[in-house]
Amino acid sequence: MPARPIAQLRRQQVLAERAAAMRAQPTRSEAALWELLRAGKTGVSVRRQVVLGNYVVDFLVPACRLVIEWW
Numbered sequence: 896m897p898a899r900p901i902a903q904l905r906r907q908q909v910l911a912e913r914a915a916a917m918r919a920q921p922t923r924s925e926a927a928l929w930e931l932l933r934a935g936k937t938g939v940s941v942r943r944q945v946v947l948g949n950y951v952v953d954f955l956v957p958a959c960r961l962v963i964e965w966w
Contacts, residue, residue, distance in 0.1 A: 910950075914944040914946050918944040925943070928954070928965055940956070
């Protein structure tokens with residue numbers, strides 16, 4: 896497997912830091928939706944503020960390959 900360029904590694908680090916910051920301070924609407932989705936209440940695993948490629952997605956349901964962007 897070829898090594899990834901430094902710029903790409905730095906971008907992933909920045910995105911991971913940004914996702915962590917957004918998890919720490921969700922908007923009111925994100926917090927309300929997360930309360931409904933968390934802890935398996937829906938029967939599926941839901942993750943929030945996940946780095947997916949070059950993006951930070953609000954909610955991810957890996958089993959369904961579903962991304963939820965909350966506005």
